[in-house]
Amino acid sequence: MRRMTARPANAHQARLLRLLRDGGPNSRAQLGDQVDLSRSKLAVEVDRLLETGLVVADGLAASRGGRRSHNIRLAPALRFLGVDIGATSVDVAVTNAELEVLGHINQPMDVREGPVAVFEQVLAMAAKLRASGLAEGFDGAGIGVPGPVRFPEGVPVAPPIMPGWDGFPVREALSQELGCPVMVDNDVNLMAMGEQHAGVARSVGDFLCVKIGTGIGCGIVVGGEVYRGTTGSAGDIGHIQAEPDGRPCACGNRGCLEAYFSGAALARDATEAATQGRSAELAARLDEAGRLSAVDVAAAAAAGDATALDLIREGGNRTGQVIAALVSFFNPGLVVIGGGVTGLGHTLLAAIRTQVYRQSLPLATGNLPIVLGELGPTAGVIGGARLISDHLFSPA
Amino acid sequence: MRRMTARPANAHQARLLRLLRDGGPNSRAQLGDQVDLSRSKLAVEVDRLLETGLVVADGLAASRGGRRSHNIRLAPALRFLGVDIGATSVDVAVTNAELEVLGHINQPMDVREGPVAVFEQVLAMAAKLRASGLAEGFDGAGIGVPGPVRFPEGVPVAPPIMPGWDGFPVREALSQELGCPVMVDNDVNLMAMGEQHAGVARSVGDFLCVKIGTGIGCGIVVGGEVYRGTTGSAGDIGHIQAEPDGRPCACGNRGCLEAYFSGAALARDATEAATQGRSAELAARLDEAGRLSAVDVAAAAAAGDATALDLIREGGNRTGQVIAALVSFFNPGLVVIGGGVTGLGHTLLAAIRTQVYRQSLPLATGNLPIVLGELGPTAGVIGGARLISDHLFSPA
DNA sequence: GTTGCTTTGTCCTGTGACTGGAGAAAGCCA
DNA sequence: TGGCTTTCTCCAGTCACAGGACAAAGCAAC
Known part of the structure; x- marks a missing residue:
């Protein structure tokens, strides 16, 4: 089944589509208030959009003291796919055209198995969502991967934690498999877009979004637009030096922030503390292989374990020092902290x-x-839907 | 005498003015190649610009195998003033509409004397340039000050090294005195704009411009536009922590980059080395008050003095560490190093x-x-001219 | 129910922006 | 002198758009 064959024919139509996406159903009059066009011109463009099927008029709104207005809304059958590929798990979600999440699946996974295996799993998850009746097909998909991406082509470049992905044509391959347009971006940028669209960063023009997961990254938003840098590696703050001649890092350097604080580093430090008998609380959570994860540390901290709290605080201090430098440099209007280690929450913050x-x-x-x-x-998957909808809701 | 009363009436005219500014005189046909308008429409807009007097047609170009073209150029009488206020000196220059420097004066000065005294001096310098026949008047002025600026209003905010300036309405006051439009910005941003217009950063979209003078600052250019941050303090990297619990800084914190490397820090360290007898070369340059300046260090380094070279290298290392972090974060396409301490040149670099x-x-x-x-x-003053011309060459 | 008022949406015409072609002007070359 | 090229101007036709007139639809007061 072919879907969403039409695209907005001009900037006005693109603008209207985005307004409907971000503000929900609206009457022609309400749209006119936001768009600085005459009612006649507006009517023409809305009519054209109705013809293409991108928007529909369904039902009448309640009267506000005069003639009742028609509800104009984005086609209710439109479906976007948001995919957030992490280091150790994938999130896949379907949204409607207003980017509301209709269904969301999370599964463990290992990026290092390479793009072919991962996308097999992603496609299965997407099929599952479709089979559950949430979508008859997808009109577009936004994919986040945990590494730098050459954005225009949708190809990962030199990603440290996913070596098999270098140069893999993610956009092209997935577009073929899914049969719909696909955009690819860094997972951190997706998170930033998600929080911008539906989270804490609404109405903030310039902000930073620090994601602490297996690694550490930072989404940069300038004037409402994601800034990706010259080679797509902007925001790669995990390998900023936090300590001269410090701990060795997987990247080959020493003293990187990620070597001190990240999901992986936290798990390693906690395991060490547990096996050295520094914390009974942590030791009790060791798995059969004698390991701990960041989640265990969060749980121990929630239970009041001093060692766990210390680990979090120390990591937060390191991270805070780097963020302080970035704040001086970038002067953002907001800093958002997110990522897998949300359980660490307020101690970290x-x-x-x-x-x-x-x-x-x-x-x-x-x-x-x-x-x-x-x-x-859900920040990542909403960001993915946002990414592809921004693309589709722009003049062809 | 009233000057440049006209402003471009629409985006096309603004575009044409900027093309003429950046590319010099051009024929209608050449303009048409760059501007994606029909020849007829182009002719209409050019004619309107000719009517307003913003551009003039003077002479015919050499034939390129057919009818000779008219040279269209910006009005030759247009004059912009570029003012770059540093901590210890001022630069004032006149440019023509193509932002070519026609005259340039530099004088020592102390910002701490406050805006009134400083502007008295600036106005005198501008009058001198005018008196020398380079300009009959000024059509606009761009001013750089060594501290953060609330850009839309052109007012310095909480500038650490120039306390008397906080909230002083620089734009308004100077506009009144000079009788022409004025724009105010951070001196570092001006330098970035200068290098972008006429220096090493031509044709680079995203770059950083690190200025090492009395203090250290960084101009940030994103997509060809200067990024100023939420409160106008973006690029203020002098107070990024370079050393935890390090040297006390004038700002009240400890370990700031500026405490380790900047014109002021370098002079202080060199003086110390000289008085402690660690360098005869430096000691020979002590002035009557027993002090050295950054220029002395540069001279000593040029003469091969090991102590001076060490100081520069150490400072460069510190600065480089901070820049490394910013490069990871921002992923620029170019990093420009500039500022008063140019003599330190290649050792520093x-x-x-x-x-x-x-x-x-x-x-x-x-x-x-x-x-x-x-x-x-000249980077700063060209940047100033560029700033005001960008403003004037935009739709009214 | 009727009347007046409000809001919403449609229709129509006039205006200005813009394109593209025809052709004039001006130059080169043989 | 006649072709060929480039530059520039003029003109008519097209499209985008605004804004007013008007129709449709609802509420409220009488």
Whole structure:
């Protein structure tokens, strides 16, 4: 079945589609208030959109003291796929055209198995969502991968934690398999777009979105647009030096932030503490292989374990020092903290805040909120849907 | 005498004015090639510009095998003023509409004397340039000040090194005195715009411009536009922590980059080395008050003094470490090093390069040139002219 | 029910922006 | 002098758009 064959024919139509996406159903009059076009011109464009089937008019709204208005809304059958590929798990979700999540699956997975195996799994998950009746097909898909991406082509470049992916034509391959347009981006950028669309970053033009998962990355939004850098590696803050001649890092350098704090580093440090008998609480959570995960540390911290709390605080301090530097440099209007280690929540946040507020200049921190992401694991998939809808809702 | 009363009436005219500014005189046909308008429409807009007097047609170009074309150029009487206020000196220059420097004066000065005294001096310098016959008046002025600026209003905010300036309405006051439109920005942003217009950063979309003068700052250009941050303090990297619990800094914190390397820090360290007898070369340059300046260090280094070279190298290393972090974060296409301490040149550059190439990821540094600014002290004033011309050459 | 008022949506015409072609002007070359 | 090229101008036709007139549809007061 072919879907969404039409695209907006001009900037007006694209604008209208985005308004309907972000603001939900609207009357012609309400649209006119937001769009600075005469009612006649607006009517023409809306009619054309109705003809293409991209939007539909269904039912009448309640009267506001005069003639009742028609509800104009995006085609209710439109479906976007959001895919967030992490280091150790995948999230796949379907949304409608308003980017509301209709169904969401999370499964463990290992990126290092390579793109072929991973996409087999992703396609199976997508098929499952479709089979459950949530979608008859997909009109577009936005994919996030945990590494730098050459954005225009949708190809990962030199990704440190997923070596088999270098140069794999993700966009092209998935577009073929799914039979719909596909856009690919860094997972951190997707999270930023998610929080921008439906989370804490609504209405903020310039902000940073720090994602602490298996690694650490940072989404950069400038004037409402994701900034990707010259080679697509902007925001790659995991390998900023946090300690001169410090711990060795997987990247070959020493003292990288990621070597001190990230899901992986936290798990390793906690395991060490547990096996050295520094924390009974942590030791009790060791698995058969004698290992701990970041989730265990979060649980131990929630139970009040001092060692776990110390690990989190120390990591938060390191991260906070780096963020403080970025805040001085970038002067954002908001800093969002998110990612897999959400359980660490407020202990982590407090440590980061302390460092930033202490080290950055008052002018940069004066009105700077530093908050946790609001969407959790759905930020990435919503960001994916947002990414592809931005693409499709732009002039052909 | 009233000047440049007209402004471009629409985006087409603005575009044409900028093309003429950046590309020099052009025929209608050449303009048409760059502007994607029909020849008829183009002719209409050019005619309107000719009517307003913003552009003039003077003479015929050589034939290229057919009818000779008219030379269309910006009005030759247009004059912009570029003012670059540093911590210890001012640069004032006049340019024509193509932003070519026609005259340039530099004078020592102390910002701490406050805006009134400083502007008295600036106005005198501008009058001198005018008196020398280079300009009959000014059509606009771009001013750079060494501190953060609330850009839309042109007002310095909480500038650390120039306390008397906080909230002083620079734009309004100067506009009144000069009788022409004025725009105000951070001096570092001006330098970035200068190098972008006429220096090493031509044709680079995303780059960083690190200015090492009395302090250290960084101009950020994203997609060809200067990025100023939420409160106008973006690029304020002098107070990024370079050393935990390090040297006390004038800002009240400890370990700031500026406490280790900047014109002021370098002078202080060199003076110390000289008085402690660690360098005869430096000691020979002490002034009557027993002090050295950054220029003395540069001279000593040029003479091969090991202590001076060490100081520069050490400072370069610190600066390079911070820049490495910023490169990882921002992934620029170019890094420009400039500012008062140009004499330190290649020793400094080598130290910075070493750190950046060693600490940043290959993807970010692979094609990353790190170069000295090309314009020296004229970068700022050209940037000022560029700033105001961008403003004036935009639709009214 | 009727009347007046409000809101929503449609229709129509006039205006200005813009394109593309025809051709004039001006130059080169043989 | 006649072809060929480039540059520039003029003109008519097309399209985008605004804004007013008007129709449709609803509410409320009488």
